[in-house]
Amino acid sequence: MCAALIAFMLAATHHPARSAKAAQTPRSAQDGVGLHVSGRNIVEANGNSFVMRGVSHGYAWHKDQNQSFADVKKLGANSLRVVLTADVGAGEVADIVSRCKQNRLICVLEYHDTTGHGDSGGGSSTLDQAADYWVGLHDVLAGQESFVVVNIGNEPYGNSDTSSWAGATSAAIRKLRDAGLRHMIMVDGPNWGQDWSGIMRGNAPAVFNSDPQRNTVFSVHMYGVYGSAAKVTDYYNAFQSAGLPLVVGEFGWKHSDGDVDEDTIINEAQSRGIGYLGWSWSGNGGGVEYLDAADGFDPDRLTSWGRRLFEGANGIRATAKEATVYGDLRPRS
Numbered sequence: 116m117c118a119a120l121i122a123f124m125l126a127a128t129h130h131p132a133r134s135a136k137a138a139q140t141p142r143s144a145q146d147g148v149g150l151h152v153s154g155r156n157i158v159e160a161n162g163n164s165f166v167m168r169g170v171s172h173g174y175a176w177h178k179d180q181n182q183s184f185a186d187v188k189k190l191g192a193n194s195l196r197v198v199l200t201a202d203v204g205a206g207e208v209a210d211i212v213s214r215c216k217q218n219r220l221i222c223v224l225e226y227h228d229t230t231g232h233g234d235s236g237g238g239s240s241t242l243d244q245a246a247d248y249w250v251g252l253h254d255v256l257a258g259q260e261s262f263v264v265v266n267i268g269n270e271p272y273g274n275s276d277t278s279s280w281a282g283a284t285s286a287a288i289r290k291l292r293d294a295g296l297r298h299m300i301m302v303d304g305p306n307w308g309q310d311w312s313g314i315m316r317g318n319a320p321a322v323f324n325s326d327p328q329r330n331t332v333f334s335v336h337m338y339g340v341y342g343s344a345a346k347v348t349d350y351y352n353a354f355q356s357a358g359l360p361l362v363v364g365e366f367g368w369k370h371s372d373g374d375v376d377e378d379t380i381i382n383e384a385q386s387r388g389i390g391y392l393g394w395s396w397s398g399n400g401g402g403v404e405y406l407d408a409a410d411g412f413d414p415d416r417l418t419s420w421g422r423r424l425f426e427g428a429n430g431i432r433a434t435a436k437e438a439t440v441y442g443d444l445r446p447r448s
Contacts, residue, residue: 149260150221150299151330152360156388157299159440160261167221167362167390168435169194170408170424174211175203175227177398177412181214186414187396188218190425191432196223196266196364196392201240201248205255212255216262219441223301223364223392225266231307234273242268242283246290253294261440265291265298266364270336272305274312280305281318285325292327300331303364308336316353323359334364336394337380339373341366347379351387363391367406368420377423385429393424393431 149160157165169192172183176198187195195218197211208224215222226248228240240248245268249256256263267287272280284302291300302322304310315322315333323331333354341347354361363384368377384391397412399405408421417425425431 148297148330149262150264151328152299152332155355155358155360157332157360157362157390159438161439163439164388165193165221165438166388166434166436167194167223167392168192168431169196169220169223170393170431171196171198171225171365171395173198173395173398175200178207180398180412183396183412184214184218184220186409186412188220190414190417191435192220192425193435193437194221194223194390194392196225198227198269199224199248200227205252208252209255212259212263219437221264221438222259222262223264223266225269225301225364227269229268229271231273232271233275233277234307240268242271242287243290245271246287249291249296250294253296256296256298260298261438263298264301264332265296266301266303266334267291268303270303270305270308272307274306277305277312277314280314281322285322288322288326288331297328298330300326301334301362301364302331303334303336306340308334308365309338309340310335310350311340316350319354319359320357332360332362334362337363337366338370338375341380342374342376344376344379347376348383351383351389355387361389363389365392365394367394368423369405371403378428381424381427381429385434393420 150157150165159165170187172195174197184195195215212222226245229242229245230239232239232241249265288300304315306312310316319333323329335350363380366375366377366380368375393408394406397407397409399407407418408424410416410418
């Protein structure tokens, strides 16, 4: 999320839809590679393409809103990006993954304390510190490669010293791999995620190749920088030409830095097979409440943004396809 919301968040310091059986690990996922990159695409262990369609949920700030997992699924999402901070421990993360699985959602776990590093008054974590957080979750995440994507650090650089993004990102990826984490890794761009300087776009091939598993997907956040169709399509085209996987890890319909061309983001993502995750389900503050998809976490009170995201042309309800791993859920023998 961008600066206006981050300032608020830094100042602020379940009902499962299905039976417990749905949380069991399917036989097809036990020994497979799980979610992984194939060319420009994300695919499951069985080779089926998976295109993310979902939203972010600010779990770390709204730990009492666990009904959100079932609610976004009911509205058609196939993925949920879940906000974590340093105080979210292993037990909570295990519960989050279980809730995602109970609701047949792919769980994109993101570490938020890196937000705007270099521009946030010294209060944010480095990517190396974020990698340590993930390494500490190894035992919780092991075996969940078909259900979990590790978003190493949310918007890990502001607009200062972005030249170190590539090296720090590659080093964080290697730390996770050296620790035995085999999951698909998602990396956010600098410039508060919007990569207006083109640092991620230009260095993506080198970062991708630095992952010994070649299982890294790139996440751009689209707010006011992407106020025209040309800006959106130019960014999509760059990754398409490079043959690298791209996801719109956050976007809205407007923001403090300008209007957003959400229609082009959504429509072009659909035509190109690019995943998208809207910001955010509910609970925004600090003047950016307009980014709530649901008013008061109520799925029956979608905002105009929520209606566009979930119910509009090429929106979540019309285009999301559930991960096929959930079609083979059987208890272990």
